[in-house]
Amino acid sequence: MSTPDEITDKPAAPLWPAGSATGIGSVPGTDIAEAVKFTLGELPDLPYLPELPARGPGADMIGRSAGLLVELPVEIYTGRWRVAASPGRELRRAYDLRERDLDQLTEQADGFTGTLKVQSAGPWTLAANIELALGEALVSDHGAARDLAESLAEGLKAHVADVQRRVPGAQVLLQLDEPSLPAVLAGRVRTASTLHTYRSVAPSTVRDTLASVIGAAGVPVIVHCCAPDTPLALLREAGAAALALDLDLVGAGAEKLDAIGEMIDAGLGLLAGVARTTPPGNGTRPNGAALAERVKRLWRDLGFADELLAQRVVVTPSCGLARATPAYAQAVLKACREAGRRLVEQ
Known part of the structure; x- marks a missing residue:
């Protein structure tokens, strides 16, 4: 793995604005007008075309x-x-x-005008x-x-x-779900x-x-x-510009940590899935500060320069939100947006 200085010396063209947050794809409900309105309004740096499988x-x-x-x-x-x-x-x-x-x-x-994701x-x-x-x-x-x-x-x-x-003003990103x-x-x-x-x-x-x-x-x-045995090296070799991962599944253990570090070192972006898609038993809603700290902890463990974090990482839910309630789904995406902003302010 490269040192922080080495990765800083080979910057890649940004795929998204620093401090971005986005969703993986699915949301609850059947009203596409409301869903599009919400993603455009709540995730202005990296909105996405939402999916409503409940239809x-x-x-x-x-x-x-x-x-x-x-x-x-x-x-x-x-x-x-x-x-x-x-x-x-x-x-x-x-x-x-x-x-x-x-x-x-x-x-x-x-x-x-900005970056827009479709899946x-x-x-x-x-x-x-x-x-x-x-x-x-x-x-x-x-x-x-x-x-x-x-x-x-x-x-x-x-x-x-x-x-x-x-x-026509959008820079489109395509997400392939595998x-x-x-x-x-x-x-x-x-x-x-x-x-x-x-x-x-x-x-x-x-x-x-x-x-x-x-x-x-x-x-x-x-x-x-969002699987624990995601083939990170294979996806990098296939030409992916970024990977979207559930950090709870792939972010533990030295071997997996090294694989994430190698992909970032190679210039890929990371959509860091850190927010639960369904509430815990006590009903607690996600907290933007806690999500940001989870991402910062991973970045520190990887050993990359602090100033690169907000540029290379997007905060997301761990997976789609189709099984969440509408209120919880909104709370998750709002917390992800707050976490993204905190990465810029560190």
Whole structure:
């Protein structure tokens, strides 16, 4: 790991304003107008297009992201998304929901200038959660998984361009959500019968597929994975500009600490998930000062220069907020914003 002086000598172009805070993606509720209004107002340095999975099929992570695929229609069959012969009702609903979301963003972000984040599931999480017509996940067929990644890359490129057209003053960041990635690498994805698992996918294949999707986006890409065995080095090699991590899962132990340090040393940004997504048993709400201190403690342990902290780290919830109450979700994002400001003031 580099010394503080060495990392200071090779600054990277900032991805976001110093002291930024943002959300991971999902929020509770079904009112997209209110959700967009809140993220734009409460997270002015790094707002994001919120996701509302409570609206049902097509708003869930897999369905919403599958709606971005090009010439690869999907449908719901026995409660799971699978490849279809043609777009069906659920996919048309996903298209409609996305259009409503973007219309609200266009209206409410009129005149916005700054950094704006949008999200999609990544290729391996989609491959692990979308089935072929015969019932097994796409991850079971490397050719099908490759076709899915190519389709997603094309769709994400078009989606990012659409957001840039609608909000021309925005510098767009794309976040790829890959919660299933560790299971894909370890061969832990269950077959349709749930009795067995699919064989693991080689790290080089996973890395190269991610690199192709990241390269096609045309904007900096954040990869989010809230798992204790997140492959940090692989994601760095794939070309991620930043990683979004749950610090409670990956921030403990010398080996994991070294891996985080190496990624920061390589120039990546860190979206530090430090705020609980659901309240503790005593109902205590998150405290901005405590969140900031958690991030500062990690940074001190890594040994990097203090003045770089607010530039390279964004304060976030540990994961999505879909299971929180609206009041708690708002409290979390407000606390993250306060924590981000405290990082600047240290």
